[in-house]
Amino acid sequence: MSYKNIIEFIVIIIGVILSAFFSSSETAITGTSKIKIRQLEKKKVKNAKILNKITDDIQTMITTILVGNNIVNIVTTTVATIFFTDIYGAKGAVISTITMTLLILIFGEITPKTIAQKKNIPISLYVSRSIYILTKILKPLVVVLSYITSGIIKLFIYEDTSDELVTEEDLKEIVGFGEEEGVINNEESEIINNVFDFKDSDVADIMTPRTNVEAISVDCSKEELEEFLKSSNHSRIPVYKENIDNIIGILHVKDLVNKLLENRNIDIKKSIRPTYYVYEYMSIIDLFKQMQSRNISLSIVIDEYGGTSGIVSVEDILEELVGEIDDEYDTNSDMIYKIDRHTFIVDPTMHIDEVNDYFDINLKEQKSDSIGGFVIDNIDRLPKDGDMIVIDDIEFRIEKVERYRIVTLKLKFLKKTFD
Numbered sequence: 323m324s325y326k327n328i329i330e331f332i333v334i335i336i337g338v339i340l341s342a343f344f345s346s347s348e349t350a351i352t353g354t355s356k357i358k359i360r361q362l363e364k365k366k367v368k369n370a371k372i373l374n375k376i377t378d379d380i381q382t383m384i385t386t387i388l389v390g391n392n393i394v395n396i397v398t399t400t401v402a403t404i405f406f407t408d409i410y411g412a413k414g415a416v417i418s419t420i421t422m423t424l425l426i427l428i429f430g431e432i433t434p435k436t437i438a439q440k441k442n443i444p445i446s447l448y449v450s451r452s453i454y455i456l457t458k459i460l461k462p463l464v465v466v467l468s469y470i471t472s473g474i475i476k477l478f479i480y481e482d483t484s485d486e487l488v489t490e491e492d493l494k495e496i497v498g499f500g501e502e503e504g505v506i507n508n509e510e511s512e513i514i515n516n517v518f519d520f521k522d523s524d525v526a527d528i529m530t531p532r533t534n535v536e537a538i539s540v541d542c543s544k545e546e547l548e549e550f551l552k553s554s555n556h557s558r559i560p561v562y563k564e565n566i567d568n569i570i571g572i573l574h575v576k577d578l579v580n581k582l583l584e585n586r587n588i589d590i591k592k593s594i595r596p597t598y599y600v601y602e603y604m605s606i607i608d609l610f611k612q613m614q615s616r617n618i619s620l621s622i623v624i625d626e627y628g629g630t631s632g633i634v635s636v637e638d639i640l641e642e643l644v645g646e647i648d649d650e651y652d653t654n655s656d657m658i659y660k661i662d663r664h665t666f667i668v669d670p671t672m673h674i675d676e677v678n679d680y681f682d683i684n685l686k687e688q689k690s691d692s693i694g695g696f697v698i699d700n701i702d703r704l705p706k707d708g709d710m711i712v713i714d715d716i717e718f719r720i721e722k723v724e725r726y727r728i729v730t731l732k733l734k735f736l737k738k739t740f741d
Contacts, residue, residue, distance in 0.1 A: 324408075327405060330404060337394050337395070340390075341391060341395055341426055341430030342431075344391035345391065345431050346434035346435060347449040348438075349434075349435040350438040350439075350441070351376070351383065353442040353446075359377060360374065373450040376450060376453055385468055387453065387456075390456055395426060405418070493518070497515060516644070520642055523606045525609055526602040526632075527691055528634060528641070532631055533727060535560060536554055538550050539561070540561050557574065558573070558574055560633060561594050566630050567628075567630050569630055571591075572595050572596075598613070598618045598621045600621045600622070600623055602624070602625055620634075621635075657672050664736075665733070666681075666734075670694025670697075670729065670731045671692050674691055685713070694727075694728040697731065705723050706723055708721075715736045715737045715738070717733070718731065719734065
């Protein structure tokens with residue numbers, strides 16, 4: 323082997339190493355998310371700033387790597403052909419083709435790319451400075467090639483920039499994948515998904531409906547007030563004049579404690595606090611901001627005719643994000659009573675989502691969000707005692723109706739048991 327052949331052999335080895343460098347660089351950098359790169363830059367990790375800069379123009383970076391890799395591969399295979407031809411004569415071309423194909427595939431492509439896929443962050447940080455320098459050196463060639471290729475691409479492919487955006491569905495997929503991998507738990511995943519649904523919810527979706535509102539007349543006697551407070555579990559009570567469509571204020575129980583203890587006369591009209599009214603189709607995001615800025619805990623929901631539609635509290639809003647918030651008076655046993663392994667008595671005012679969570683089922687809301695309203699929506703007429711309907715292998719039986727309102731509802735699971 324001559325001195326010339328030794329130089330050629332060294333060039334071949336360097337060429338395979340450079341091919342591995344370009345292949346691993348492409349896989350490592352493209353496999354590192356922009357979010358992760360920004361996190362590294364905020365932590366002031368070495369070379370993270372340069373890595374962020376080259377990924378800002380990902381197309382230029384990829385073109386630079388491809389140009390560099392192709393130049394290296396062409397030069398290496400050319401030198402290899404000369405090297406093997408000098409040694410083996412005419413057979414050298416065939417030997418060169420087979421040998422270089424295996425070398426570049428194994429050591430220049432597959433192996434470095436596999437390693438880069440598993441160690442993408444440290445490798446992308448390590449090679450970022452070199453790639454950045456190459457983008458500057460090869461910029462004139464890259465600009466020309468990019469101009470030519472972009473012109474060809476536009477002839478065949480319509481450029482849809484919306485595909486480049488991170489959508490809500492993408493984020494939900496990330497959350498779901500994170501839950502599957504154990505990075506976040508089920509509760510955290512549920513809260514994050516609730517945040518996405520939060521903006522689509524109206525006040526009507528979360529309010530306590532008018533029929534379930536506990537309110538008191540401004541003209542009630544002290545004895546009537548005391549009896550009401552004994553039976554009520556609420557700290558804030560709507561006060562109406564003449565009827566519930568005319569709520570004039572909110573009575574805070576804590577404001578009455580001293581007067582009741584000292585057996586003093588109570589003037590409800592002087593004790594109530596101002597009422598804050600909201601429309602039932604207001605976004606709960608806007609409502610939360612307004613209640614927060616005004617330091618309000620309870621709002622009265624009115625319909626399009628100015629009548630009382632229900633009430634909504636800050637707790638109702640927060641429950642949309644974090645799930646049910648139970649206090650010492652909130653128990654599922656008050657809402658659901660088990661008769662046997664298949665049959666339950668369910669409070670008709672219970673929200674469909676709560677019923678779904680409790681029984682691990684998937685009933686879909688229609689016009690109403692309560693389980694009683696769901697049954698009425700499906701029978702499509704005014705309910706009466708004994709009405710029965712089967713939906714998703716669940717038998718819904720109306721046991722008792724008062725003034726066209728379901729009071730007692732029985733659920734029987736036909737294909738599911740609860741121990």
